[in-house]
Amino acid sequence: xxxxxxxxxxxxxxxxxxxxxxxxxxxxxxxxxxxxxxxxxxxxxxxxxxxxxxxxxxxxxxxxxxxxxxxxxxxxxxxxxxxxxxxxxxxxxxxxxxxxxxxxxxxxxxxxxxxxxxxxxxxxxxxxxxxxxxxxxxxxxxxxxxxxxxxxxxxxxxxxxxxxxxxxxxxxxxxxxxxxxxxxxxxxxxxxxxxxxxxxxxxxxxxxxxxxxxxxxxxxxxxxxxxxxxxxxxxxxxxxxxxxxxxxxxxxxxxxxxxxxxxxxxxxxxxxxxxxxxxxxxxxxxxxxxxxxxxxxxxxxxxxxxxxxxxxxxxxxxxxxxxxxxxxxxxxxxxxxxxxxxxxxxxxxxxxxxxxxxxxxxxxxxxxxxxxxxxxxxxxxxxxxxxxxxxxxxxxxxxxxxxxxxxxxxxxxxxxxxxxxxxxxxxxxxxxxxxxxxx
Amino acid sequence: xxxxxxxxxxxxxxxxxxxxxxxxxxxxxxxxxxxxxxxxxxxxxxxxxxxxxxxxxxxxxxxxxxxxxxxxxxxxxxxxxxxxxxxxxxxxxxxxxxxxxxxxxxxxxxxxxxxxxxxxxxxxxxxxxxxxxxxxxxxxxxxxxxxxxxxxxxxxxxxxxxxxxxxxxxxxxxxxxxxxxxxxxxxxxxxxxxxxxxxxxxxxxxxxxxxxxxxxxxxxxxxxxxxxxxxxxxxxxxxxxxxxxxxxxxxxxxxxxxxxxxxxxxxxxxxxxxxxxxxxxxxxxxxxxxxxxxxxxxxxxxxxxxxxxxxxxxxxxxxxxxxxxxxxxxxxxxxxxxxxxxxxxxxxxxxxxxxxxxxxxxxxxxxxxxxxxxxxxxxxxxxxxxxxxxxxxxxxxxxxxxxxxxxxxxxxxxxxxxxxx
Numbered sequence: 001x002x003x004x005x006x007x008x009x010x011x012x013x014x015x016x017x018x019x020x021x022x023x024x025x026x027x028x029x030x031x032x033x034x035x036x037x038x039x040x041x042x043x044x045x046x047x048x049x050x051x052x053x054x055x056x057x058x059x060x061x062x063x064x065x066x067x068x069x070x071x072x073x074x075x076x077x078x079x080x081x082x083x084x085x086x087x088x089x090x091x092x093x094x095x096x097x098x099x100x101x102x103x104x105x106x107x108x109x110x111x112x113x114x115x116x117x118x119x120x121x122x123x124x125x126x127x128x129x130x131x132x133x134x135x136x137x138x139x140x141x142x143x144x145x146x147x148x149x150x151x152x153x154x155x156x157x158x159x160x161x162x163x164x165x166x167x168x169x170x171x172x173x174x175x176x177x178x179x180x181x182x183x184x185x186x187x188x189x190x191x192x193x194x195x196x197x198x199x200x201x202x203x204x205x206x207x208x209x210x211x212x213x214x215x216x217x218x219x220x221x222x223x224x225x226x227x228x229x230x231x232x233x234x235x236x237x238x239x240x241x242x243x244x245x246x247x248x249x250x251x252x253x254x255x256x257x258x259x260x261x262x263x264x265x266x267x268x269x270x271x272x273x274x275x276x277x278x279x280x281x282x283x284x285x286x287x288x289x290x291x292x293x294x295x296x297x298x299x300x301x302x303x304x305x306x307x308x309x310x311x312x313x314x315x316x317x318x319x320x321x322x323x324x325x326x327x328x329x330x331x332x333x334x335x336x337x338x339x340x341x342x343x344x345x346x347x348x349x350x351x352x353x354x355x356x357x358x359x360x361x362x363x364x365x366x367x368x369x370x371x372x373x374x375x376x377x378x379x380x381x382x383x384x385x386x387x388x389x390x391x392x393x394x395x396x397x398x399x400x401x402x403x404x405x406x407x408x409x410x411x412x413x414x415x416x417x418x419x420x421x422x423x424x425x426x427x428x429x430x431x432x433x434x435x436x437x438x439x
Numbered sequence: 440x441x442x443x444x445x446x447x448x449x450x451x452x453x454x455x456x457x458x459x460x461x462x463x464x465x466x467x468x469x470x471x472x473x474x475x476x477x478x479x480x481x482x483x484x485x486x487x488x489x490x491x492x493x494x495x496x497x498x499x500x501x502x503x504x505x506x507x508x509x510x511x512x513x514x515x516x517x518x519x520x521x522x523x524x525x526x527x528x529x530x531x532x533x534x535x536x537x538x539x540x541x542x543x544x545x546x547x548x549x550x551x552x553x554x555x556x557x558x559x560x561x562x563x564x565x566x567x568x569x570x571x572x573x574x575x576x577x578x579x580x581x582x583x584x585x586x587x588x589x590x591x592x593x594x595x596x597x598x599x600x601x602x603x604x605x606x607x608x609x610x611x612x613x614x615x616x617x618x619x620x621x622x623x624x625x626x627x628x629x630x631x632x633x634x635x636x637x638x639x640x641x642x643x644x645x646x647x648x649x650x651x652x653x654x655x656x657x658x659x660x661x662x663x664x665x666x667x668x669x670x671x672x673x674x675x676x677x678x679x680x681x682x683x684x685x686x687x688x689x690x691x692x693x694x695x696x697x698x699x700x701x702x703x704x705x706x707x708x709x710x711x712x713x714x715x716x717x718x719x720x721x722x723x724x725x726x727x728x729x730x731x732x733x734x735x736x737x738x739x740x741x742x743x744x745x746x747x748x749x750x751x752x753x754x755x756x757x758x759x760x761x762x763x764x765x766x767x768x769x770x771x772x773x774x775x776x777x778x779x780x781x782x783x784x785x786x787x788x789x790x791x792x793x794x795x796x797x798x799x800x801x802x803x804x805x806x807x808x809x810x811x812x813x814x815x816x817x818x819x820x821x822x823x824x825x826x827x828x829x830x831x832x833x834x835x836x837x838x839x840x841x842x843x844x845x846x847x848x849x850x851x852x853x854x855x856x857x858x859x860x
Binding site for chain 2: 207211220235239355400403405408411
């Protein structure tokens with residue numbers, strides 16, 4: 001790799017500072033200090049591709065190790081490996097191909113079928129062909145919200161492990177708003193319920209933010225603890241009136257009223273307008289972080305707290321605000337699962353959206369656009385897992401293993417570079433989000 | 440912490456001293472006891488406590504207390520402590536007073552809960568120790584790692600993986616084989632955490648989360664794919680409780696402390712060993728130096744990274760042992776996500792216990808008591824939601840971390856990667 005498409009001279013840092021870099025007109029992309037933005041279109045494309053190398057290899061490696069897990073957990077062919085390794089290998093390859101085939105067919109659909117369905121113009125056929133994609137978008141929706149929540153925290157130097165708890169409280173608030181207020185028109189009821197969902201999550205984010213700002217209590221430990229408090233709190237609410245459904249003995253809430261349900265985009269497919277709201281949230285957060293004064297303060301506090309303080313920024317206020325908005329976003333994730341037709345709250349409704357969010361924020365480099373892309377990827381994995389289990393009897397939990405591996409490889413790029421013999425970057429720097437706790 | 444510096448906390452325009460805040464809190468608790476447990480009790484009701492078990496020959500009389508009067512008496516005691524605290528503070532003895540207030544509160548609650556009922560206290564306390572055991576193993580794992588400066592939030596995953604390994608290896612190799620395998624696998628996960636955190640300098644929280652997510656996924660995957668097909672791999676023999684001769688015949692104390700399985704005795708030994716090792720040996724001094732000021736430790740020739748590697752691996756082994764207890768000393772079979780957050784409660788116990796082995800053990804006992812109490816109250820049909828008691832460990836931890844109740848300080852270099860110059 002001698003020439004990778006960049007114009008000469010870009011490698012050197014621009015001496016006079018960024019303002020003098022002609023043609024950019026933009027500040028340096030945050031997150032990668034020391035890397036000037038390439039000038040030409042080809043250079044930009046090259047830069048984009050280069051930044052995708054590590055994530056792509058991380059995902060690839062995760063899937064490969066996942067395949068090994070599939071192969072070596074097959075008790076039926078354990079004996080075959082010694083008696084007939086060739087046959088065992090063939091069986092393994094077939095199993096893995098079937099599993100991943102079912103996973104991607106279940107989450108992306110069959111491209112051929114989609115094309116024929118669209119050309120035929122038959123609505124029934126079209127819904128059927130598009131169903132896998134709809135399921136993926138459906139799974140991705142809460143992940144976009146929680147991913148934005150964690151990413152926002154990272155940007156201002158806070159590690160929000162509490163997205164899961166904030167999501168549950170947001171869901172509780174949203175579902176209560178959703179089954180109450182009968183008779184309200186949808187255009188009032190929906191925003192009201194969404195607002196309360198945001199409020200619930202924001203409240204659960206406010207506590208660690210305030211404690212961090214006032215007493216220095218580390219947000220990681222407080223948010224972990226608040227996750228469990230939220231689970232118990234929701235359990236408690238679900239076992240008692242007024243939240244518990246009349247006549248139910250198990251913990252389950254009442255159904256959300258139709259006037260509070262965000263409708264389906266296409267009837268027959270389960271993805272709702274929430275997906276579009278999630279994309280809107282990504283745009284808003286992007287604006288907040290990179291175009292607004294408050295966002296500048298968020299990032300400044302995250303990058304260099306002493307400098308931010310010296311510049312007159314209120315670090316305590318920024319900490320609280322960040323956690324409130326981050327919590328609210330996670331609350332919206334909960335609301336996005338509740339405020340749908342026939343929406344209801346159950347104790348285990350989230351398969352760990354708040355924890356996947358950490359992976360998503362890392363994968364997306366804490367950029368809203370990156371978060372959306374990463375959430376789509378995780379949505380695809382999640383949506384494909386169930387059809388995979390149905391078709392090949394390989395447990396859904398494989399996806400969790402793959403996700404853990406992806407986070408590990410993303411968080412340790414040196415591991416990926418070592419595996420694939422990639423050259424080390426110019427300025428390797430360890431990212432440290434947390435600085436001890438308790439004191 | 441010395442009581443010499445009393446930092447004022449600013450509440451609105453008033454500057455109130457910390458001891459005065461505590462005093463107000465104690466008075467509020469006293470009022471709460473009087474209203475909820477005194478006035479709230481049925482008139483003429485009595486609370487009965489049973490201190491006997493079938494296995495002990497010597498029988499003690501039942502303790503019968505008038506519910507309302509006892510609650511009022513406890514409220515007065517609490518108010519007395521609160522008034523003194525508000526007026527002048529207790530100085531160095533404030534930890535003791537805090538403990539007393541907690542004891543009074545718990546007693547008042549028990550008297551209320553046992554009102555019109557009979558509660559077997561020995562049963563509750565024995566179950567507390569059982570429930571505290573995995574928490575203590577988890578907390579000790581945390582102490583080992585964090586004293587050397589590596590944050591370990593992967594304890595949950597280590598417990599879970601240890602439990603899975605103990606179930607499978609225990610079914611194949613027998614219980615001792617299960618214990619050994621769980622320790623080895625715990626150590627391997629500790630090694631992974633160490634490599635990610637020390638060699639690759641991944642953020643330690645992220646490294647821990649990776650291990651937790653991986654452990655959740657892989658154990659659930661394998662138990663669905665392998666254990667459901669081959670149930671004989673999930674049926675290990677358990678360790679039976681061993682009643683120590685003579686000691687187990689002491690009333691009250693005997694059945695609680697000396698009728699347990701090997702894990703609990705091993706735990707007693709481990710707590711003592713770690714306490715001595717950390718605070719009275721050269722090894723412990725070095726570990727603490729590495730956790731507090733690695734640069735200084737390095738300067739005097741202590742191998743900082745080596746110490747961290749060793750401690751994190753040891754911590755993983757202890758957590759693996761805790762996982763083995765869940766299977767071989769408790770339930771006898773693996774179920775997905777069976778640790779149910781115990782690793783995180785253990786982490787909480789470590790913080791509440793101020794990063795010391797004995798403190799961690801006591802904190803685990805408190806949390807184990809809350810857990811066993813909620814189970815007992817559910818059986819006794821006491822009208823209090825079990826969820827509220829289950830929240831106790833988490834809420835206490837938040838209060839401790841925020842410095843509102845007591846104050847715990849983490850090792851200074853906890854969570855920071857060390858780079859040799």
